[in-house]
Amino acid sequence: MPPWYIEPGYGPWANDFGLSDEERAKILAWIDSGSIKGNPEDAPEPIEYTDGWTISEPDAVISIPDPINIRADGYMDYIYVYQKTDFPEDRWVTEVEIRPTAPQVTHHVEIFLESPEVLRNIRNAETREERNYWRRQFAGGLNTFFAADVPGAQGLKFPAGMAKLLPAGAWIKFQLHYTPNGREAIDQTEVGFVFADEPPHREVQTRAAFNTRFRIPPGAKDYKISGEYEFNEDGAILSLMPHTHLRGTGFLYELIYPDGRIEKILPVSRYDFNWQLNYFFETPLAVPAGSKLRATGWFDNSADNPANPDPTREVPFGEQTWDEMMIGFFNWIKH
Known part of the structure; x- marks a missing residue:
């Protein structure tokens, strides 16, 4: 499971998967006693993992346009892919989930609502003043993070009566980070959205x-x-x-x-x-x-x-x- 890096005494957290003091004490006591194997008949039932969506059945699914080839080994820089939505009107998102099709080599995926023109203008700026201007525009883009998929994560479901706005015609920026594991793979990450029937x-x-x-x-x-x-x-x-x-x-x-x-x-x-x-x-x-x-x-x-x-x-x-x-x-x- 992912590590839990928060210091104790804060929260409480709805998604806390850290060990409690009691759980930690049990593990340490087991180690001190020689790490003896227990009775298999007392083992808990295996966890059943779903192959489908962990959110409700999505109302819309958007994929990156082209499959990405992941090499067998070496280091891969972040990959950024832009995909324009075709919703004619604003939508309210109550649930969202990102699903890589090659999760075994996908470290994380984040999606942002962003315009690629701003980043292109930063790269192409000819003067410091021009570059700083577009960086200020990008700073507004820092507020456009929408959702993420990280190891151990499931789909995001907002509390009742709450939802996130997906504007009509929005651009989705996929930030994809792959970690080769010795075998070539192909990924075509998708994101599923569940929409509210009315504004939240x-x-x-x-x-x-x-x-x-x-x-x-x-x-x-x-x-x-x-x-x-x-x-x-x-x-x-x-x-x-x-x-x-x-x-x-x-x-x-x-x-x-x-x-x-x-x-x-x-x-x-x-x-x-x-x-x-x-x-x-x-x-x-x-x-x-x-x-x-x-x-x-x-x-x-x-x-x-x-x-x-x-x-x-x-x-x-x-x-x-x-x-x-x-x-x-x-x-x-x-x-």
Whole structure:
């Protein structure tokens, strides 16, 4: 199962798959006793995994347009695929699930509602001013994260009366990360949507506390980068999803209330790029207007970081894995 990196004492979390103190104690006691094999007749029933959708039968399924060939070995950079939807009117999504057709080599897939023109303009900018302008437009795109598939994840079902907006004619950007396993494979990832019959009582929105204006010095350890998001309306946070690249080592979300009080709400003491999780509150966290959500990431750009592509490089914000990001995604609703 995926590791659970949150420090104890926070939450509670609806999708907590970490070990309880009692479970941990049982495992340690079993190890100390010599790891003796138990009676097979006392073993629990095998888990039955579904081959179909874990959400309700989708109202619409959108696939990447062309199959992707995954080689047998080596490293594969992220692959980005854009697909335009053909819905003539806005749709409200109550359930969503991403399904790779080659899950054995798919590390994760994320989908965003984004326009490829913005990223193309960043790449083609001829001056710093022009590039910075389009980066600011892209910063708005950081708020367009829609859903993800990671190891151990199932489809996302929003609480009753809540849904996410899929605008008419939206572009879906698929971010695909493959990890070759010794055998060639072909993937054609698809995403299924279940639509509401009518507009919801509450719209689920994905936003982010982020920072794009940084340059991590060569060799820097425990380099701290923070970003904030200010809430102009009362609402509630449903979930939190930290995101950095290979140099990220830790992450923290803090809620700063209007009276100045600071509450630590999600400390990830050991962030792992290979396990990017979305942490769902068991009960949505109330947020009064005027509050700020502060996201902080710590980065190791030294040679001591085995995942570091190049410790001699000054590292800016960027989409490529060898660049960096500091994004604190969150799902929330307005009251």
